[in-house]
Amino acid sequence: MSLSDIVGILVTTVILGSIYGLVAIGMTLIYGTLRILDMSQGSMVMVGSFIGWGILVVAGWNPIIAIVLAFVATFGLGTLTQLVSVQPLMKRMNSIDFEMVTFITTFAVAMILSNVALEVLGPQQRNVTPVISGGINVYHGVNLPYQSLTMAIVSVVMMAGLGIFLARTRWGMAIRAVAQDLDAARLMGVPVSKLYPLTMGLASALAGVAGVFLGGLYFAYPSAGDLPLLEALIVVIFGGLGSLPGTVYAAYAIGLIQAIAEVIVGETWSLPILYGVILLVLIFRPYGLLGKPSEARL
C-alpha cells in the first residue's frame, strides 16, 4: 500500500464519515428522545436531493438557497411526519410493541413519500449540479473535489451546531432532558408534545441538507434515499442507538472501514465486508459501541 493509497483512504474516510454522520445523527437524536427508529430519514435525503435539483438545475439559483430551502422544507416534512405517524401512538409509548409499531408507521411514511415522488417526478435519475465544481490535488493522484470538501465541512459544522444547540440552548436542553428522563422533564414544565415534532423536524432537516450534497454526488431519483438509509442504519447500530458521540465515532469508523475495503477488495465487496464487521461488533457488544441496553435506559 503506497502513501497515495493511505492519503486516499484518509480523504475518503473524512468525506464518507461526514455524510454518514449527518444522516445518522438525526436517527440517533430521534431514537434518544422518542425511542423510535425513524425509517423516513432516507426519504428526507431524497426530498433534499430533489430540492437541490429543482433549485440548482431547474431554477438555476444559488446553492445556498437550495441548502436553506432543503433545511426548511424537510424540517416541515419531518414535523408533519411526526404529527401523522408518531403522535397518535404516543399514548402507547410504554407498551412492548411501541418501537415496532412506530418502525412500521415511519416506514409507511417513507413508502408514501418515495412513491409520490415516483408518481409526480418519474423514475428517471436527475443530474444535480455540484454545489461547487472543481477540486484540489491533495497528493499524487488523490483528487479532492470541492463538492466533497464543502460537504464534509458543512456536515461537521452542522454536527457541531447540533452539539452546541443541545448543550447550550433552552430547546436543546429540553430535548436532552426528555431523552434522560421523560417524567422529570414533564414535571419541570418541558412542553413534550411540542418538543417531539421539533426534534423530528430537526433530524429530518439534517438529512435533507445531506440530500442536497448527495444529489450532487449521485443523482436525484425517487429511491435515492434507500442506500443512505441503509448506511445510516449500519452507523447507528454500530455506534449504539441513542448515543450521539457513539454515532459520530461510528460514522467515521464506518467511513474508514469502507475506504480501506474499497482500496483492498474493490467497491463491490466493501458493503458485505462492512456488514461482516458490524456482525462481529454486535456479537460482542449487542448494543453497539456506546449504546446502553434499553432496560438500562428506562
Next chain:
Amino acid sequence: MSERPSKFATAFPDMTAGRWAISGVLIVIAALVPVVVSNEYAMTVLVTTLILLVLNISWNFVLGIAGVWNFGQLAIYALGGYGAGILMLHTSLSPWLALLAGGVVGAVAAILLAFPTLRLYGIYTSLLTFAFAEVIQYVILNDGSGLTGGSFGLPIVRGLFGTASIASANRSYYWTVLAVVVLATLAVAAVSRSSLGIALRGLRDAPAYAAARGVSPLKFRLIAFALSGFLAGIAGALYVSFNQSIDPGVMGLTPMSIDVTMLVIGGMGTITGPIIGTALLAIVQTALVSHPGAELTILGVFLLVVVVFVPGGIVGLVSRYRKRISTWVAEDDSGGDPAENDDDVQPEGSTEQSVA
C-alpha cells in the same frame, strides 16, 4: 365432521365442527377456481398471490407468533428460490426434490441468520436482519461469477411442470401452491397451539420470565427461524419454478413494504391474518396495476391508518367486536351487572386473540 380423530381435535382446540366445515368449504371453493377461470392472466395473478401467501405465512410465524423482528425474510425466500433454481438449471434432479432443497436452503440460511440475532433485542434485531437482506441482494446483483446471473436473474428454469401447456401448467401450479398453503396454515396453527408455540409466545411477551422458567431462547429461536425459513425457502422455490426465473427484484424495500402491509392489515401473529391481508391487498394491487406509484402510496396510507387506528389488523378488529358482543350477551344473561371490564386493548396477537 364430528367423527374426526381426537388427536386432531387436541391439536386445534379452537376449531369447532362449524369452523372445520367453513374452512373445508372455503378450500373446496378455492380449489374449484381454476375450473371456472379461463383467463390465463388471471390464473398467473392467482398463483403469484398464493406463492406470496406462503411467504407471508412463514414471515407471520417468525414475526408475529415468535415475535422476532426478522426483516430478512425476503432474502431467505430469495436464497431458497435461487437454490432451487440453480439445482433445476444445472442438475437433472427431480424438480420436486429441488423444491424441497429450496426449503432446506431457506432453513439453513435462516438458522445462520438466527445466530447473530440471539443476543439482540427488539429494534436491533430488525436492523441487523434488514441489513442482512440488503447485503444478500447487493451480493447477488454484483455477482460476477455468472451463477446467479446478476441483475438479469437466472435464465429459463424448467420448473415443476416443464413440458405441459401454459393453461394446464397454470392449473397444476395453482393446485400445488394451494395445497402448500393449506398444509402451511395447518402446520402453523398446530405449532402455535403446541407447547412449542406456547414457549415462543412466552419468549415474545416476557423474555426474561420465560427464560427463567427454563424456556431456552437459543433452542426456540433456532426452531422458529428454521421452520419459517423452510417455508420461505419452499415459497421461493415455487416462485422460481412458476416464473421459470428469479431475479434480485424479489427482494428490496418495495416487495418488503407490500408484504409487511399485508401482514399488518390482516393481523400479525394470527393464523387467518396473513390470508386475509394477502387476499385484500392482492385485490387492491390488481386494481391499481397500471399506476405503480399510486399503488404503493395507497398501500402506505392503508398501513399508516391500520397501525394507528386498528391495532391488531382486521382479524384483531373482528375478534374484538365478537368478544364485545359475547360479553354483552353474557352480561344480559347474568342480569346486567358487568362482571369485569373487558375493554383493555391487548398487544397484537396475544394469547387470547392469536387464533381467530
